[in-house]
Amino acid sequence: KAGVTQTPRYLIKTRGQQVTLSCSPISGHRSVSWYQQTPGQGLQFLFEYFSETQRNKGNFPGRFSGRQFSNSRSEMNVSTLELGDSALYLCASKENLAKNIQYFGAGTRLSVL
Amino acid sequence: EDKVVQSPLSLVVHEGDTVTLNCSYEVTNFRSLLWYKQEKKAPTFLFMLTSSGIEKKSGRLSSILDKKELFSILNITATQTGDSAVYLCAVAWSGGGADGLTFGKGTHLIIQP
Numbered sequence: 586k587a588g589v590t591q592t593p594r595y596l597i598k599t600r601g602q603q604v605t606l607s608c609s610p611i612s613g614h615r616s617v618s619w620y621q622q623t624p625g626q627g628l629q630f631l632f633e634y635f636s637e638t639q640r641n642k643g644n645f646p647g648r649f650s651g652r653q654f655s656n657s658r659s660e661m662n663v664s665t666l667e668l669g670d671s672a673l674y675l676c677a678s679k680e681n682l683a684k685n686i687q688y689f690g691a692g693t694r695l696s697v698l
Numbered sequence: 699e700d701k702v703v704q705s706p707l708s709l710v711v712h713e714g715d716t717v718t719l720n721c722s723y724e725v726t727n728f729r730s731l732l733w734y735k736q737e738k739k740a741p742t743f744l745f746m747l748t749s750s751g752i753e754k755k756s757g758r759l760s761s762i763l764d765k766k767e768l769f770s771i772l773n774i775t776a777t778q779t780g781d782s783a784v785y786l787c788a789v790a791w792s793g794g795g796a797d798g799l800t801f802g803k804g805t806h807l808i809i810q811p
Contacts, residue, residue, distance in 0.1 A: 589740075618798065627803035628741075628786065633796070641796035673739070677799075685730045685790035686746055687799060691739040 586612055589690035591676050597696045603664040606693045610657050610678030617659040618687060619651060622673040631674075634659055635682060663695075671697045700725040704787050704802035712810050715777050719805045721787030722769040729790040731763055731770050732799065736784040744772075744785075774807075782809045 590609040598604050610617050619631040630643040634653035651661040657678075663670055673694050677687035702723045711717055723731070730748040734741035745754045747763035747770060754761050758777075763770045774781055784806050788799040 620801075628788075628801040630798055630800070633798060641798055675741070682797060685799075686732065686743055688743065689734075689740045 589676055589678050589688055591674075591690035591693050593693060594691065595694045595696075597698065598666050599698050600666055600668060602666050603662065604666060604695060605660055605662050606674055606676075606695075608659045608661075608676030608678075608690060610659070610676075611680075611688055614678035614680050614688075615657050616679045616682060616684075616687075617653055617657065618677045618679075619659070619661050620675045620677065621645075622675055622692070623671075628675065631661065666697045668697050671695060700789070700791065700800045702787055702789050702800050702802035704785075704805050706805060707803065708806040708808070710808045710810060711777060713777060713779060715809075716773065716775045717777060717807065719772040719774075719785050719787075719807070720769065721771070721802055723787075723789045723800075723802075724768065725789040725791050725800055727791045727793035728765070729792050729797070732788045732790060733761055733770075733772050734786040734788065736786055736804070737782075741786055777809045779809045779811055782807060 592607045616635045618633040620628045633641045637653045648664045653659045673692045675692045677689045679687045705720045733744040745761045750765040758775045761772045784804040786804045787802040
């Protein structure tokens with residue numbers, strides 16, 4: 586099985602722009618979670634989607650949003666980018682809600698200039 | 699507020715040494731504790747521990763959980779340069795119609811030849 590695929594791998598944007606990141610989970614996995622990773626804060630939870638519904642949201646401003654499609658693929662969007670949004674954005678999938686193990690993609694490295 | 703604390707935050711040892719990484723937690727609605735290894739980008743799953751006192755082993759790596767004292771340790775024996783990575787501890791929780799993983803900030807392990 587293919588692993589979790591995230592695109593693009595790298596992005597450079599300027600302040601005020603918006604960005605959309607994509608995540609394709611492992612085939613058959615229906616739960617997708619997003620995390621922001623920075624050197625100072627570590628991995629911080631953004632949101633989780635299951636069956637196209639957002640089940641949980643972390644403590645991030647409304648500029649961060651996401652969605653999940655019927656094929657379980659997910660996108661996250663960040664509007665009005667700020668310098669502090671520069672980070673590695675990781676997507677993880679798991680088979681269903683009863684499972685604990687999440688499998689991670691390689692991430693999208695976002696740099697905001 | 700849920701928290702996962704890892705120590706030390708960084709560690710430099712020589713090849714062949716044995717290391718012990720620590721993870722303590724205060725998480726409501728605990729389900730399990732997971733260890734991940736992050737070398738470049740994608741964290742890769744190592745162990746999941748659910749019950750106290752049962753050691754999980756994989757080659758030179760082993761881990762154990764103490765649910766009474768709320769901590770786990772990850773041991774690596776006969777370290778090799780390929781063990782250099784960030785080791786992440788995460789606690790899986792479930793409650794209030796949601797579930798997720800709360801991560802520690804990681805231990806950055808460097809193995810010198």
